[in-house]
Ligand SMILES: Cc1ncc(C[n+]2csc(CCOP(=O)(O)OP(=O)(O)O)c2C)c(N)n1
C-alpha cells in the first residue's frame with residue numbers, strides 16, 4: 582500500500598513537472614538596432630546606478646538604496662516587448678525599471694536625493710517612486726506586496742477589456758511570501774493577464790536560495806494553480822526578450838497568468854549598507870567576467886561588426902552626460918519645504 586502511494590505521488594510530480602515548465606524559447610536574433618538599443622538601455626541603468634552609489638557614499642542620498650547592477654538584462658529585455666498601456670510594478674530594487682519605462686533620469690535622481698523635483702516631491706526616496714503616465718506603479722518596500730497590487734492591475738485590465746498586461750516583478754525571497762500565492766490563485770481562477778517575473782538573483786538579503794527555498798525551481802511555483810512557468814537566462818537580454826514575448830502573447834490571447842523565472846545576479850550588496858560577507862569575491866567576479874549582460878551585447882556588436890569600438894564610445898559618452906546632468910539637476914533642486922509634510926496625506 583505504502584509503495585502504491587509513493588508510486589502515485591511520484592507520477593503526480595511528473596504531471597506537475599509537465600504542467601509547470603515550458604522550455605525557454607530560443608534567444609531572439611537581434612537586429613543591429615535592437616542590439617544597440619539593448620546596449621544603450623542597459624548601460625544607462627548601470628551608469629545611473631554607479632552614480633547613485635557614489636552620491637550615496639557622499640551622503641547625498643539617505644535612507645535605503647538597493648542597486649540593480651548585474652540584473653539589467655531582465656527589465657531591458659522585457660520592456661522591449663511591452664506595448665502602450667502595459668504596466669510594470671516592482672519592489673525596492675527599482676531604479677532600472679523606472680528608467681526602462683521611460684521615466685526621466687533627472688526626476689529619478691532628484692527623488693533619490695530627496696529633492697522637490699523628484700517623482701514623489703522628495704518624500705519617497707529610492708523605494709517609492711511612481712509614474713502613472715509611464716505606467717510604472719512603484720517602487721514598494723514591503724516584500725511581496727507589489728505582487729498583489731500587480732494582480733489588481735491585471736484584474737483592472739481584464740475588467741476594462743483594454744488588452745493590456747501587468748508585469749509584476751519580485752525577488753526569489755519574495756516568492757516565498759503568502760500573498761504571492763493568494764495572488765496566483767486569483768489570477769489563475771480569473772485568467773488575468775498577469776506576468777509574474779521572479780528575479781532569481783540567488784540571494785534574499787544575505788540568505789542564499791539554497792537556505793531559504795524548499796523548491797529551487799521558481800518557474801514551478803505556480804504549478805498547483807495551473808500557472809505555467811519558464812526558466813530563463815536572465816543575463817542574456819535576447820533570451821529575456823524571447824521569453825517575455827511568449828509570455829505577453831500568452832496573456833494577450835486570454836490564456837491567463839504566466840511566471841518567468843529570470844536567472845540573474847546582483848553584483849552589489851543587498852543595499853548600500855550590506856558588505857556582502859555571505860558570498861566570496863570570486864563568485865561575484867566569475868559572474869561579472871563570464872556572464873555580464875552588457876559585455877555580452879558589446880561582444881556581439883563588435884564581433885558581428887554592427888558598430889565599431891569608436892561608435893560604442895560615442896554611446897558611452899552620451900550616457901555619461903545624461904547621468905552627470907541628472908546628478909547636477911538633482912543636487913541643484915531645492916529640498917522640499919516643510920509644508921510638504923502635510924501634502925499627499927490620506928486622512
Ligand atoms: C514583509 C517584509 N518582510 C521582510 C522585509 C525585509 N526585507 C527587505 S528585502 C528582503 C529580502 C528580499 O529578497 P528578494 O525577494 O530575493 O529580493 P532581492 O533583494 O534579492 O531583489 C527582506 C527580507 C520586508 N521589507 N518586508
Ligand SMILES: [Mg+2]
Pocket residue numbers: 752753754780781782783784785786
Ligand atoms: Mg533575491
